[in-house]
Amino acid sequence: MTISDVAKRVGVSAITVSRYFTNPEKVSADLRERIALVVAEFGYVPNLAAGGLASARSRIVGMVIPNISSPIFANTIQSFSDRLSLHGYQLLLASSYFSRELEENAVRAFLGWTPAAIVLTGHFHTDATETLIERASFPVVETWDLQPQRKPIQVGFLHRDVGRDATQYLFGKGYRRIAFVQNSGTGDYRSLDRRDGYTAVMAEHGLEPILFAPTVLPQLEAGEQSFEALMKRDNPVDAIIFANDSLASGAILSAQRKGINIPEKCAIFGFGDYAISEKLSPSLTTIRPPAKEIGEVAASCILALTGAIPQDAEFQHLNPLPCELIERESA
Amino acid sequence: MTISDVAKRVGVSAITVSRYFTNPEKVSADLRERIALVVAEFGYVPNLAAGGLASARSRIVGMVIPNISSPIFANTIQSFSDRLSLHGYQLLLASSYFSRELEENAVRAFLGWTPAAIVLTGHFHTDATETLIERASFPVVETWDLQPQRKPIQVGFLHRDVGRDATQYLFGKGYRRIAFVQNSGTGDYRSLDRRDGYTAVMAEHGLEPILFAPTVLPQLEAGEQSFEALMKRDNPVDAIIFANDSLASGAILSAQRKGINIPEKCAIFGFGDYAISEKLSPSLTTIRPPAKEIGEVAASCILALTGAIPQDAEFQHLNPLPCELIERESA
DNA sequence: TTGTAAGCGTTATCAT
């Protein structure tokens, strides 16, 4: 069943039915009703590939995220997808697992659909990806990070500042032997930016940075391993900043089982504010990133730039999106 | 840049370049190399909309899941997407929030792309969706559940049996005042199936079912609320089956803070085997659903049916996919 | 192994 079939049934030309779908207000009310009837009767669904070919546009938005299992990105995807689908846009999703090559593959695949926009995580791409998005005739949005003087729209915050804030907070509380535990998954350069913020503050205070990189993979276990290793040192640490709340939760749960007092024996600081963090004993002091907001703002940018919503807001001004330090019991 | 432009540069006709992409083995090695060169040089990306229109096929697979934030579904999406992308398929994702109407919208939107397949969660659809998938000329896969005598391919297990198993397990351990706590989010009829398994077993043993439906929304808090309410009863329960591990975790974390001994005072049983469940104190006894396997098998079915991989396996025979009861400390 | 011609279902453009 094609648009012409519908048109014949109604007794109009195909282009009128086409207008009914794209610009209903340009079709008379009478015709609108009659078309709606036929469409409903036959369950006609427009062929989007044909429309996309003819108009060189589509309502597909491609998104590449490191993975969908992380609570951090899940919230961004969800809010992004929700806002877009409200306006008839569809989400083509791909995972990069922090690999720039997989990201490039995904971008290439998206390109074939003449997408309305593409959303990437961060600004660390292959040269080929960089070329592809430079040439792109549609909006490209980078999320979860900010890099000065980059062309693409960026919706995020400075991870270095987050690392600084966490360290300053602990320093202000009197901690001096502060360690930083990296993400056991490789390739997350944003957690390395947070680490750099940490080492910078440590240096400013004349303190020596203590870095630990867990060797095991499940995050909770990696947190456990890191915690144990750092407590076992000749000169044990008195506070640990973890690259994310999963690692930090692993440490807290491990301490709990062993009867180690937190924060007395060692303060624990996370990143992410996952649902569990508030409920742990002790509850986890952490930084809440604007995960949901990133998705919403990214969607709004795209909708504004494609004309789906009025373009009154200059979304760039929203940057950096605010992170919130949440003081709880663990630090 | 179109396929004809590439063809001109190489000095062949467009169809040869087309073959290079779809059936490389039908193009001479010499030509293959020369085409590859030009493609790389100009960064040519085939227009998928045009190809889809001409062939009435696409490598888009539409998937509707209740939400992507739940650890349960996240694993399914991830494994599904990973396997499909290995074969050049792309994932169009939509959330239903357990709403059949939203599901229908998503299916309609997918249809316009002449997708290679559509994957739904469960078998509870609107009549219109039912009609749409009956008429579909591509595979439709229903995941996370089994319903006898349904036409679509189903990849899942019987939730009623899961509810039965949990209850029998607790009964075998000597518990008699067993309660079931439903999902605070509405519309998850699979958790109601598990509940029905529970009530059936209770009835078989002449025990009265005790049902509780939390009124608050965040799962951890709903679990807390449920736990407190069930312990406060005149005749307190001695075991609780929760609709999922988040609710159960909320109960365990709450008990921990209050110094209530689990399982002595009350046994806790979950569903889902989330990452945290193993690490709680006490660790959570639960049932591990085949989340990852569901995604993998669903993908394999689609790949087999579309001819991307050999069709030697009769995937239906894999059903029901096995759940595993994981005995830990909480029950 | 390669090519020719037609057509996929829609929308842009220009008319009326």
Add this chain to the structure above:
DNA sequence: ATGATAACGCTTACAA
């Protein structure tokens, strides 16, 4: 407000 015609870029079917 509605219509005629010509693309859009690719693949199918058939031919050589």
